[in-house]
Amino acid sequence: MTETLRASAPPVATGAGAIAVLRDLASYVDARAEAFSARSSWLVAAATHLAGEPVVVVAHEDGQVVGLAALSVTRHRGTARVTLLGGELNDYGQLHHDGPRAARALAGALVDWLRAQRRWSLDLTQLAPEDPALAALVRLLPGAVVSPGAPMPRIEGVGTSYRVKRDRRRKATGAFNAAGRDGLRAEKLVLDDLAGLERWLPALVEVRRARDHASGRRSQLDDPGVLAFHTSVVRGAVAAGAGVVHVMLVEDEVAGFVTVLVDGDTHRLYDGRVAERWLAYRGGTVCDIEAVLRAQDDPGVHTFDWLRGWTEAKFGNAEVVRAGLHASSHPSVDRLDRWEATARRRLKAALPDAAVRRIVSR
Numbered sequence: 001m002t003e004t005l006r007a008s009a010p011p012v013a014t015g016a017g018a019i020a021v022l023r024d025l026a027s028y029v030d031a032r033a034e035a036f037s038a039r040s041s042w043l044v045a046a047a048t049h050l051a052g053e054p055v056v057v058v059a060h061e062d063g064q065v066v067g068l069a070a071l072s073v074t075r076h077r078g079t080a081r082v083t084l085l086g087g088e089l090n091d092y093g094q095l096h097h098d099g100p101r102a103a104r105a106l107a108g109a110l111v112d113w114l115r116a117q118r119r120w121s122l123d124l125t126q127l128a129p130e131d132p133a134l135a136a137l138v139r140l141l142p143g144a145v146v147s148p149g150a151p152m153p154r155i156e157g158v159g160t161s162y163r164v165k166r167d168r169r170r171k172a173t174g175a176f177n178a179a180g181r182d183g184l185r186a187e188k189l190v191l192d193d194l195a196g197l198e199r200w201l202p203a204l205v206e207v208r209r210a211r212d213h214a215s216g217r218r219s220q221l222d223d224p225g226v227l228a229f230h231t232s233v234v235r236g237a238v239a240a241g242a243g244v245v246h247v248m249l250v251e252d253e254v255a256g257f258v259t260v261l262v263d264g265d266t267h268r269l270y271d272g273r274v275a276e277r278w279l280a281y282r283g284g285t286v287c288d289i290e291a292v293l294r295a296q297d298d299p300g301v302h303t304f305d306w307l308r309g310w311t312e313a314k315f316g317n318a319e320v321v322r323a324g325l326h327a328s329s330h331p332s333v334d335r336l337d338r339w340e341a342t343a344r345r346r347l348k349a350a351l352p353d354a355a356v357r358r359i360v361s362r
Helices: 002-008 015-024 026-032 040-049 100-115 132-140 166-181 194-214 224-239 276-281 283-296 331-350 353-360
Strands: 012-014 053-061 064-076 079-084 120-127 145-148 152-156 186-191 243-250 253-263 266-274 303-305 318-320 323-328
Touching: 012 015, 015 026, 015 040, 015 053, 026 040, 026 064, 040 064, 040 224, 053 100, 064 100, 100 132, 120 132, 120 331, 132 323, 166 186, 166 276, 166 283, 186 194, 186 283, 194 224, 194 243, 194 253, 194 266, 194 276, 224 243, 224 253, 224 266, 243 276, 243 283, 253 276, 253 283, 266 276, 266 283, 276 283, 283 303, 323 331
Parallel strands: 079 120, 266 303
Antiparallel strands: 012 053, 053 064, 064 079, 120 323, 145 323, 152 303, 152 318, 186 243, 243 253, 253 266
C-alpha cells in the first residue's frame, strides 16, 4: 500500500491536497526525519493550523517518490513568500530525500515550481549545512545566500561522560526549598500522560503568554492558529509517549515548567517559562534541572538538546548550528523587505517601554 501511494503522489499538491499527501507519505517522511519538527505529525499540524497555504513538492524517479519538500506560502504585495512548513517554529528544518541524486532532483522540482510563481522570496531555515539539497539549490538559484542559524547548545553523553554538577543541583534545590522557607507550599509534577497534561495545559499556556507580555513582546500563543498548533504538538507527543512536561507549583499555581520532546536517544527542550508571580522561586531553573536529570538517569538517552539560542540557563559541552537559505526572484523584493523591516524597528524604538507592554498584552 505504501509503495502505491508513493508512486501516485502528485508533483505538486496544495491546500487540503498537500495535507493528504503528507498523510499518505507519513512513513516516507518519518523514516527520513532528523527531528520532531521534520516528522509527519508536526508537518500535518502545521499545515492544518498555521497561517499560509501548505504546498508539497514531490520528486519522482522511476515512478517512485525520492524527495519531498513541505512548504508554506503566504502572499504579500503580490509576492509569494515561501518557507518550510512550520516556518520560524522549526528548530530543525528539512528537505526529505533519498540521497545526493534525489536531492538534486528535489531541488530541481522546487526551483521549477518557484519560477512558476513569478514574484517570490524563499526562506528555508534550520537546514543541515551538509544537506546536498541545500547545495543544489544554491547552484540553481542565482544570488542565493546561505547564513548560519542560531546556535543550539546541547549536552552530549548526558549521564555518561557528562553529569550535572553538584552546584547546579544545589542551586535548583535551594530555589525550590525557598518557597517552603517563606511558608508556601511547593510541589514538583511530571506530566507524562494525557489526563495530567489536560489538567494543567491551560495554565501552562497562560504562564507562557504572561511571561512573554511582561518581557515586552507578543507571545506566539496569542495567535489562535499557533496556539492550536502548539497544543496539538504537545498533546500528540505526550499521547505517543514521546513528550513529558516538568512543572513546579507554588500554592497550587504554576511557578515554572518545561516541555521535553523525545527523539530516540535525544531529549529536546521544546518549551518552557517561569511565572511572573513566582519569579523569586526560579521555577524555570528548577524544571530545567529536573528535565536534564531525567535524561541523565535514563541509560537510553545520549543527548539533551536545548534547541535554539544561548542563555545563562543553558549549559552543556557542544552546540549545533544549522543553516538558512534565502533567495528571491527580483532584487526589488529584497529591497521592499529591508524597507519594511527598518520601518518596524524604528517604530518600536520610538515607543516607550510601557506603551510596548500595553500593545503586546492586548
